[in-house]
Amino acid sequence: MSLPSGTTLPSHAPTTPQTSTQTSQTPAAASSITFDHLGLPDALQRAVDDLGFRTPSAIQERAIPALLDGRDLLGVAQTGTGKTAAFGLPLLAAVDPELRAVQAIVLAPTRELAMQVSEAIASFAQHLPGITVVPVYGGAPFLPQQRALQRGAQVVVGTPGRVIDHLERGSLVLDQARFLVLDEADEMLRMGFAEDVDKILDRAPRTRQVALFSATMPAPIRRIADQHLVNPLEVTVARQSSTVTSVRQTYAVVPHRHKAGALARVLAVTDADAAIVFVRTRGAAEELGSALVERGVSAAFISGDVAQGDREKIVERLRSGALDVLVATDVAARGLDVDRLGLVVNYDVPREPETYVHRIGRTGRAGREGVALTFVTPAERSRLRVIERTTRTSLEQVTIPSPAEVSAHKVRALLERVPKRAEAGRLDVYRDAVAAHLEAADGPVDVHQLLATVLALAVGDPGPGATDDLDDALARAAVTPERPERSGGHLRDGHATGHERRRTNTHIAGGPPRWRVAVGHRDGLQPGALVGALTGEGGLTGADVGKIDIFSSFALVDIPGGLSPEAVDRLSRARVAGRPLRIRLDSGPGPRPGHGASRGHVGHGPSRARS
Numbered sequence: 001m002s003l004p005s006g007t008t009l010p011s012h013a014p015t016t017p018q019t020s021t022q023t024s025q026t027p028a029a030a031s032s033i034t035f036d037h038l039g040l041p042d043a044l045q046r047a048v049d050d051l052g053f054r055t056p057s058a059i060q061e062r063a064i065p066a067l068l069d070g071r072d073l074l075g076v077a078q079t080g081t082g083k084t085a086a087f088g089l090p091l092l093a094a095v096d097p098e099l100r101a102v103q104a105i106v107l108a109p110t111r112e113l114a115m116q117v118s119e120a121i122a123s124f125a126q127h128l129p130g131i132t133v134v135p136v137y138g139g140a141p142f143l144p145q146q147r148a149l150q151r152g153a154q155v156v157v158g159t160p161g162r163v164i165d166h167l168e169r170g171s172l173v174l175d176q177a178r179f180l181v182l183d184e185a186d187e188m189l190r191m192g193f194a195e196d197v198d199k200i201l202d203r204a205p206r207t208r209q210v211a212l213f214s215a216t217m218p219a220p221i222r223r224i225a226d227q228h229l230v231n232p233l234e235v236t237v238a239r240q241s242s243t244v245t246s247v248r249q250t251y252a253v254v255p256h257r258h259k260a261g262a263l264a265r266v267l268a269v270t271d272a273d274a275a276i277v278f279v280r281t282r283g284a285a286e287e288l289g290s291a292l293v294e295r296g297v298s299a300a301f302i303s304g305d306v307a308q309g310d311r312e313k314i315v316e317r318l319r320s321g322a323l324d325v326l327v328a329t330d331v332a333a334r335g336l337d338v339d340r341l342g343l344v345v346n347y348d349v350p351r352e353p354e355t356y357v358h359r360i361g362r363t364g365r366a367g368r369e370g371v372a373l374t375f376v377t378p379a380e381r382s383r384l385r386v387i388e389r390t391t392r393t394s395l396e397q398v399t400i401p402s403p404a405e406v407s408a409h410k411v412r413a414l415l416e417r418v419p420k421r422a423e424a425g426r427l428d429v430y431r432d433a434v435a436a437h438l439e440a441a442d443g444p445v446d447v448h449q450l451l452a453t454v455l456a457l458a459v460g461d462p463g464p465g466a467t468d469d470l471d472d473a474l475a476r477a478a479v480t481p482e483r484p485e486r487s488g489g490h491l492r493d494g495h496a497t498g499h500e501r502r503r504t505n506t507h508i509a510g511g512p513p514r515w516r517v518a519v520g521h522r523d524g525l526q527p528g529a530l531v532g533a534l535t536g537e538g539g540l541t542g543a544d545v546g547k548i549d550i551f552s553s554f555a556l557v558d559i560p561g562g563l564s565p566e567a568v569d570r571l572s573r574a575r576v577a578g579r580p581l582r583i584r585l586d587s588g589p590g591p592r593p594g595h596g597a598s599r600g601h602v603g604h605g606p607s608r609a610r611s
């Protein structure tokens with residue numbers, strides 16, 4: 001994916017409201033003490049110095065001394081708090097480099113996390129030459145892992161399923177294990193590893209030390225802690241705001257049935273290298289992933305149903321740039337850490353504010369800036385407010401790019417490739433075609449017009465034709481007044497039930513008659529031109545014409561005194577901005593614009609010309 005600049009959905013260079021979200025933390029700066037107060041052995045202290053860690057994070061300050069002391073630990077902490085060093089450093093302090101047997105094992109929910117943790121521990125062990133750290137995870141060949149274990153690794157970092165496999169084949173023995181870590185325990189349970197985790201803990205000697213880390217502390221985690229930990233020190237670290245993570249949080253009002261079309265436009269103009277789209281269910285992930293592929297987007301989907309091996313392959317393609325868009329359910333995307341993700345789209349408003357925070361934390365990583373865009377149906381706005389209150393951020397409303405913006409974006413991208421293509425040569429066949437075309441024409445050919453037409457064809461723009469439902473719906477939805485979301489299925493995803501529709505129509509009928517004309521912003525409609533037609537062809541005076549709202553493909557106008565059938569007849573044939581007005585009485589479908597139009601509308605909202 002590539003570019004747009006100046007579109008309605010800028011993807012970088014955040015402006016306002018800029019948030020430092022609660023999705024990531026600066027591990028340091030939580031403490032006034034330094035690492036040398038924590039009692040780490042020299043070799044580990046040197047590693048910490050080399051890594052540039054100066055001040056221990058909150059979790060490190062409390063967990064390291066307790067773990068060095070031999071205590072069990074129950075840590076409520078998320079990624080970004082420095083938890084890996086909090087357990088990784090004491091774990092290494094407990095390992096005897098002379099003993100060629102597994103002495104410490106870390107369990108992690110995903111292959112990525114296992115690799116990440118393994119690398120981190122290896123970096124902490126840089127001045128401990130006798131120590132080997134081996135990652136073991138599913139979806140990778142068994143034998144190399146087996147050989148690495150046989151060479152006498154002391155530290156193993158693995159996913160529960162593969163660890164069990166090694167235990168059962170005898171390639172992994174835990175008789176000498178004295179330090180066990182459960183990292184992201186809640187994720188492991190969510191992924192169905194509870195039984196495996198129990199089994200592994202049961203295989204280790206009773207005298208071992210256990211550290212359990214989890215972002216949340218639901219009852220099943222408590223049960224594991226009660227069963228396997230002895231008098232643990234409990235440390236909870238609150239999320240802190242980040243100075244590195246920057247996520248511009250935006251939302252767009254999109255009716256449910258237009259979401260796929262809106263998403264395709266957003267993806268067509270985004271600046272982000274890659275994007276992740278969150279959906280609620282497996283079915284939705286599959287459906288949307290397929291729909292995007294059909295539209296020519298380089299997309300794939302993952303859900304809880306996708307086998308771990310396939311999941312890894314997809315994530316790897318996303319990381320390498322072979323894939324640009326990933327559609328995922330929340331569970332499937334846990335632990336996903338891909339720097340290229342510059343855009344997170346919440347295809348549905350997450351039910352829990354925590355889920356929202358998790359989702360948007362997939363972008364804005366590694367010091368980059370990211371954009372989060374949440375699709376909200378008109379009925380869901382109240383849920384957005386809950387998220388805003390909980391996260392103490394205010395989301396910025398943006399509009400979905402118009403077809404013209406998408407085309408302009410594609411044209412820019414195409415033209416940017418021109419110099420390189422021209423340089424590559426072998427253009428004779430095209431030059432000949434141009435010459436033949438010019439020669440065959442009756443009289444002079446406007447070359448600008450020719451080039452413009454070729455560009456329009458190249459970007460798939462068929463020209464004016466049927467009005468675009470999506471634009472009309474978006475324009476209306478964006479100014480639909482906020483309504484409380486109903487429970488019990490009365491009003492779901494922006495589709496009014498019969499009852500709701502009646503109320504809406506009553507509301508419209510109760511106001512002054514509104515007339516709709518089939519000309520809008522994209523035709524260059526100015527309010528003056530419309531007033532001109534109404535007073536000219538329609539026989540009205542300026543005072544007869546009320547408020548005008550101009551949308552992308554149409555406009556609405558108040559004519560309190562109404563129009564005679566003759567005036568309607570004349571006006572429907574009249575042309576404004578080069579297009580027939582096709583005036584008719586407006587009949588909905590939504591409440592009128594202008595009634596409760598929401599804050600900070602960005603881009604081409606309705607212009608209120610008169611009131």
Ligand code: AMP
Nearest residue numbers: 027028053055057079080081082083084
């Ligand atoms: P973690 O929460 O363990 O995934 O750590 C998040 C990031 O913070 C990693 O890149 C660590 O290398 C870094 N980090 C951990 N502890 C510290 C510290 N005390 N000072 C600076 N950076 C740290």
